[in-house]
Amino acid sequence: MAQRFRGPLEVAEGFLRLGQAHRGPGESVAFSEHLTEELRREAVVAALEGILGRFETVPDGLREEQDVVDETADAIEERHGIPGARGRPTGREFTRQRRPGERLLWWIRSAFRSYPVPVELPASDTPPDKKDALIVVAEDDRMTREYVAGLLKGHGFRVETVQSGQEAIDRVTRGGVDLVLLDIMMPGLSGLDSCRLIKTLTKDSFLPVMLLTAKTDTDSRVEGLKIGADDYICKPFDERELLARVGGMLRIKGLHDDVHRAKRRLTKLAVQDELTGLYNYRYLHTRLAEEFKRAERYRDPLACAMVDIDHFKQFNDQHGHDVGDVVLAEVAHRIRGAVREIDVVARYGGEEFLLVLPSTHFSGALTVADRVWRAVGGVPVRKAGKEFDVTVSLGIALYPSRDVRTKDQLLKAADRALYQAKDDGRDRICVFQHQGYIYKPDVGS
Numbered sequence: 001m002a003q004r005f006r007g008p009l010e011v012a013e014g015f016l017r018l019g020q021a022h023r024g025p026g027e028s029v030a031f032s033e034h035l036t037e038e039l040r041r042e043a044v045v046a047a048l049e050g051i052l053g054r055f056e057t058v059p060d061g062l063r064e065e066q067d068v069v070d071e072t073a074d075a076i077e078e079r080h081g082i083p084g085a086r087g088r089p090t091g092r093e094f095t096r097q098r099r100p101g102e103r104l105l106w107w108i109r110s111a112f113r114s115y116p117v118p119v120e121l122p123a124s125d126t127p128p129d130k131k132d133a134l135i136v137v138a139e140d141d142r143m144t145r146e147y148v149a150g151l152l153k154g155h156g157f158r159v160e161t162v163q164s165g166q167e168a169i170d171r172v173t174r175g176g177v178d179l180v181l182l183d184i185m186m187p188g189l190s191g192l193d194s195c196r197l198i199k200t201l202t203k204d205s206f207l208p209v210m211l212l213t214a215k216t217d218t219d220s221r222v223e224g225l226k227i228g229a230d231d232y233i234c235k236p237f238d239e240r241e242l243l244a245r246v247g248g249m250l251r252i253k254g255l256h257d258d259v260h261r262a263k264r265r266l267t268k269l270a271v272q273d274e275l276t277g278l279y280n281y282r283y284l285h286t287r288l289a290e291e292f293k294r295a296e297r298y299r300d301p302l303a304c305a306m307v308d309i310d311h312f313k314q315f316n317d318q319h320g321h322d323v324g325d326v327v328l329a330e331v332a333h334r335i336r337g338a339v340r341e342i343d344v345v346a347r348y349g350g351e352e353f354l355l356v357l358p359s360t361h362f363s364g365a366l367t368v369a370d371r372v373w374r375a376v377g378g379v380p381v382r383k384a385g386k387e388f389d390v391t392v393s394l395g396i397a398l399y400p401s402r403d404v405r406t407k408d409q410l411l412k413a414a415d416r417a418l419y420q421a422k423d424d425g426r427d428r429i430c431v432f433q434h435q436g437y438i439y440k441p442d443v444g445s
Helices: 002-022 037-054 060-079 091-097 100-111 142-153 165-173 191-201 218-226 239-271 281-298 312-319 321-338 362-377 407-423
Strands: 134-138 158-162 179-183 209-214 231-235 302-309 344-349 352-358 381-383 386-388 392-399 429-432
Touching: 134 142, 134 165, 142 158, 142 239, 158 165, 165 179, 165 191, 179 191, 179 239, 191 209, 191 218, 209 218, 209 239, 218 231, 231 239, 239 281, 281 302, 281 344, 281 352, 281 407, 302 321, 302 362, 302 407, 312 321, 321 344, 321 352, 321 362, 321 381, 352 362, 352 407, 362 392, 362 429, 392 407, 407 429
Parallel strands: 134 158, 134 179, 179 209, 209 231, 392 429
Antiparallel strands: 302 352, 302 392, 344 352, 381 386
16 A cells, blocks of 8 residues: 555656756746646646545554655655755654654645645634635636635635636626636736736626736836725745735725725615615605606606505504515505606605606506506505505696696695595596596406
8 A cells, every 4th residue: 555655756756856957046936837738737636635644644554555655755855865854854754753644744845945835724713704715816817826725715705717818808798706826927818917807807796806916016016006906915924924924914804895885775764764675755756857858858748657555554553563575565566567668756745655756648547546556556465465456546747748847846736646546436547637626447347
């Protein structure tokens, strides 16, 4: 069984050869500049995952395997002059005192000190509310791309990788992205150009963009920050710094999203009635003024229908306000379903509703009123196993009309028609005609 460890050990030794061959006095060279495609693949799959995973622990029943590992490791360290470096224990003493995986981790760090190797951080370093955050990593270098993706996935993030700036933009346009990591130097669309486009696409929201850049590339960092990048990290980077910056960006995004949601809710409450979900009195007058001006400008007909729930006070007095609220909400729902998308339905006050019907003449307004009347009264409202019969009275006013020249006159005419319907016995429709009289259609048919 010990044979299964030889492959990872050989790969680890390959790391050492490359590191010693390419590391000059006082400088280190990143993996991506020297590893062939084959060794890159083995380095990611075998070394960063397989080696540390297989050598995490050695079961008590596999001492023979541990001896083989020790002998092979001793030989590799001797060939490369590693034993005794930095005062650490050598050979088997090191393996006995530490987990075998730590020994190989030390090898890789020794060979490529500029390229960080994943180390496990406390779970608290990842924002608890952002562990399911989706991060897009745009990097043309495969080794760096897979390394960063693996590091982030290992700390609970969802990660999608792309190889170019255009692919990153395409992914952002599909939505659901919480953070974008962009390499500045990419073929085709550069990281800076991609950042500029992403910020343009997401100007109505907040999508943090973090640039991956060379340590000495100050000009690119400054330009990136000027065009809207939210942060940057220099390569080669320490994984703890990367995770800290990613966590910081996601916390900022979380706060921004909370503020945005609160703003939307306040905006919604400013124009919407909370109980019924319809527009409120304030929005109604703004919208009615706009529709009236449009009707005047283009000589279009405009109709208003005022709706009142018959004997609504009895629902509250006899059955309680919870039943009254259910009746209000259900009537509002049925009215909304009986009109067109372009029609405006608002709660006018108490148990009254107002319908603004653009481009609607006499017969069209009467048709809409008839649909509303039948939708509300056709089926009882149910609450806690009980059924309540609900009816409505409607008053309609039209523009243009001899007595209707302003929006206020239009509202007063609809109100007069409604009160006429209620005076005549409720559960009916009345239309204020331009001749000045009340018309009562036969709604029983």
